Amino acid sequence: MTESKAPRRRSDATRTAILKAARARFAADGYERATVRAIARDAGIDPSMVMRYYGSKEGLFAAVIDVELVLPNLGAIPVEDVGGVLIGHFLDLWENDSVLQTLLRVGATNEAGAARMREVFAGQILPLAERFVVTRADAERRAALVASQVLGMALVRYVLRFGPATDMSREDVVAWLAPTVQRYITAEAP
């Protein structure tokens, strides 16, 4: 997101340790229950270090959610595979990167988290929808529909942990959700 120019400070190890611990805590507990003290303990350093390097708890959270989320080669896929590819992509993101889990947990009660979540989906899904639709308003609506299904599955599967949702295999999820997303993006408006 922001540039990572490199004065190569000696404290980089500590900085990344804090960031790593913060990612895990925010993703698991949300903003309020993830305490600076717990994050510092996980990182093996003193809580005051967090303040020195990130200014405040809010600043630390901002650093955690300030990451790029890339949707690969969205342009090269056949029209009829858009739904499947998109679902597969987001499943990967959700299982290999804690940022989306963090945003989902924090966004429920924290405006900064909600705002970042809106940014992510506007940046990822909107451009895709705009390729299949003429008006901006229509594209936005379709992107919102796709977001509702993608985020909803993430919610029941990774946050609320509905048994049947967690039991589904990756292939099952793709097979069920891909047609839905495909329709939201490419079907005529009802």
Next chain:
Amino acid sequence: MTESKAPRRRSDATRTAILKAARARFAADGYERATVRAIARDAGIDPSMVMRYYGSKEGLFAAVIDVELVLPNLGAIPVEDVGGVLIGHFLDLWENDSVLQTLLRVGATNEAGAARMREVFAGQILPLAERFVVTRADAERRAALVASQVLGMALVRYVLRFGPATDMSREDVVAWLAPTVQRYITAEAP
């Protein structure tokens, strides 16, 4: 949920004032940020009253989420209208009752909230799915899929407040989501 037998205590007005304020605060702020002191202030009484009548903050929260959510005449509707009726029903619930908003906000970081959310959907959607499907496991999976779409729309529309999602009319939401839900419940497994 639990019975509301009536010794008709003189303090009933205070009890309900607390409960009303608690519903609003929990729904707006989630569990951690909704403080007992703020709830008491809204209700116009002393924080110690909350403890007297509900034992603890946790007890108060339990009282808030301990409510019936009724899905009306689910048996009498034609098979092909299941999706539309179900979406319409949940939209009503979300807009006229703060309990689901509370559960969605709190469930993201609080296990009691998540558990209650699972109960609600197991009680509301699972029975519906079981009428169209033979095996229990299949019904559970379909109910989870429906839950993912319903909760996802609630998330983007009422919690994260994606602009395009909040702009959609009730009819638009039903028109777009009904076929999805219909398919999750009645279509053959892919």
Next chain:
DNA sequence: ACTGTATGCCAACACTCGTTGACTTCGGCG
């Protein structure tokens, strides 16, 4: 080796939280 700066820890501050117990007021009943 000396010095200045970056790095880290420690103890404390100011504040808010949920919760408690003692005290006062009210309302009905003899």
Next chain:
DNA sequence: CGCCGAAGTCAACGAGTGTTGGCATACAGT
């Protein structure tokens, strides 16, 4: 009236929070 329990207020406690400043230590440049 006089009583008594219920209803409500008040001040405080103990724990936990984010945050701060002072002090020790390790490192790099000269």
